Amino acid sequence: MSYxxxxxxxxxxxxxxxxxxxxxxxxxxxxxxKIFPGKSIVEALILLPLVLPPTVVGFGLLFLFGRNGxxxxxxxxxxxxxxxxxxxxxVVAAVVVSFPLMYQSASAAFQNYDHNVENAALTMGASKxxxxxxxxxxxxxxxxxxxxxxxxxxxxxxxxxxxxxxxxIPGETDTIPLxxxxxxxxxxxxxxxxxxxxxxxxxxxxxxxLNWWTKRNVMAFRxxx
Amino acid sequence: xxxxxxKKKLKTFTxxxxxxxDHEVTALLGPSGSGKxxxxxxxxxxxxxxxxxxxxNGCVLYKNGEKPVPVQRRNIGYVFQDYALFPHMTVxxxxxxxxxxxxxxxxxxxxxxxxxxxxxxxxxxxxGEKQRVALARAFATEPELLLLDEPFSSLDVxxxxxxxxxxxxxxxxxxxxxxxxxxxxxxAETLADRMIHIDHGKQRVES
Numbered sequence: 525m526s527y528x529x530x531x532x533x534x535x536x537x538x539x540x541x542x543x544x545x546x547x548x549x550x551x552x553x554x555x556x557x558k559i560f561p562g563k564s565i566v567e568a569l570i571l572l573p574l575v576l577p578p579t580v581v582g583f584g585l586l587f588l589f590g591r592n593g594x595x596x597x598x599x600x601x602x603x604x605x606x607x608x609x610x611x612x613x614x615v616v617a618a619v620v621v622s623f624p625l626m627y628q629s630a631s632a633a634f635q636n637y638d639h640n641v642e643n644a645a646l647t648m649g650a651s652k653x654x655x656x657x658x659x660x661x662x663x664x665x666x667x668x669x670x671x672x673x674x675x676x677x678x679x680x681x682x683x684x685x686x687x688x689x690x691x692x693i694p695g696e697t698d699t700i701p702l703x704x705x706x707x708x709x710x711x712x713x714x715x716x717x718x719x720x721x722x723x724x725x726x727x728x729x730x731x732x733x734l735n736w737w738t739k740r741n742v743m744a745f746r747x748x749x
Numbered sequence: 750x751x752x753x754x755x756k757k758k759l760k761t762f763t764x765x766x767x768x769x770x771d772h773e774v775t776a777l778l779g780p781s782g783s784g785k786x787x788x789x790x791x792x793x794x795x796x797x798x799x800x801x802x803x804x805x806n807g808c809v810l811y812k813n814g815e816k817p818v819p820v821q822r823r824n825i826g827y828v829f830q831d832y833a834l835f836p837h838m839t840v841x842x843x844x845x846x847x848x849x850x851x852x853x854x855x856x857x858x859x860x861x862x863x864x865x866x867x868x869x870x871x872x873x874x875x876x877g878e879k880q881r882v883a884l885a886r887a888f889a890t891e892p893e894l895l896l897l898d899e900p901f902s903s904l905d906v907x908x909x910x911x912x913x914x915x916x917x918x919x920x921x922x923x924x925x926x927x928x929x930x931x932x933x934x935x936x937a938e939t940l941a942d943r944m945i946h947i948d949h950g951k952q953r954v955e956s
Contacts, residue, residue, distance in 0.1 A: 640833035643795050646820045647827040648847025648890050658846075662837050 529703040537679040540618035548626030556631035574624040582688025613690035618679035626671040633667025673734045755801035764950035774927045776941035785930040794820030826892030830899045832883035834871040841867040848889040877908035895927045
């Protein structure tokens with residue numbers, strides 16, 4: 525039996541999480557505290573993949589990135605690169621389904637502390653970038669980390685959209701959730717058991733670690749006399 | 750010297766103020782929602798007025814049609830109502846954050862009576878101590894003007910009295926212009942050399 529589903533799943537989830545973390549934090553910091561017309565529509569669009577069936581997300585991605593889709597065609601004509609039926613497609617699917625979780629956590633995290641601390645830093649001569657990295661980011665970090673772990677777990681478990689856009693190609697797009705489905709289909713129950721155990725262990729330990737970390741590090745400076 | 754002459758439209762009224770501040774403690778006195786904090790925001794650069802002019806020691810900070818000096822370069826100390834200390838930094842790091850002269854942080858903390866708290870986090874110290882840390886943090890930036898937004902409102906009477914004396918002592922020592930926002934007339938009378946009443950954005954009496 526090959527270990528490629530484990531390595532592939534970790535690789536795809538890690539890359540997706542890095543992308544989602546960067547853009548999720550950026551977008552949340554830019555718009556979560558602003559009031560502008562159409563904000564609720566923008567936020568609804570961001571959160572949409574959370575409530576849609578993954579097959580619908582996969583269908584949408586297939587439409588966008590397929591050889592004849594608006595993005596897929598450009599990528600093919602300019603770079604001769606195809607996202608559909610490749611592990612990059614699985615990354616795209618994981619990014620889209622986990623982005624709402626990151627955005628939601630980050631958005632809550634940036635609203636969860638007294639904003640005057642940022643104003644105070646500005647009046648002390650700090651640039652906006654310095655304020656972000658020394659004040660906003662550390663204060664939002666517990667929430668951002670929670671979003672990071674949730675996004676990673678969601679990316680790791682992505683099935684429906686991945687199957688639609690990346691298909692099941694052993695050694696190329698067979699992530700653990702897909703491997704489980706096709707092992708069961710083929711009657712290879714032992715293989716399915718093993719992958720189920722591995723993914724449960726991964727999910728369980730990341731949540732356990734997050735809870736432990738939060739208790740240990742966040743409570744330290746929140747302690748009051 | 751600070752000179753302020755501004756107009757700013759707020760939700761229910763227009764803020765319309767004109768005053769000068771010299772090396773003295775000036776109190777901005779008025780009920781909640783009268784535009785006091787907005788005035789401080791405009792002076793510090795956190796917000797901008799709609800029109801008018803703000804100048805500090807000959808340097809124009811804001812003028813109609815000109816690009817305002819950004820908050821970071823105004824060199825104005827600001828003590829917020831809830832102190833806005835950085836909860837994830839020790840008292841020492843809070844004071845060091847904007848300090849012009851890092852070597853002076855310990856002597857400064859000792860002058861203000863918080864020398865023993867330098868390694869504590871804001872969550873571990875009392876309200877009066879937080880207030881002193883916020884003052885020390887603002888003083889460490891060596892500002893040309895100090896803005897205090899209801900800095901004593903959450904302290905009990907005994908601590909308040911101590912902090913009043915402390916502030917007057919520090920003002921005597923460093924003699925920089927201070928604007929104190931308060932809704933407490935007694936507080937204004939105890940601390941200020943001059944009072945400016947604001948109500949619904951209008952300046953009423955000057956005493």
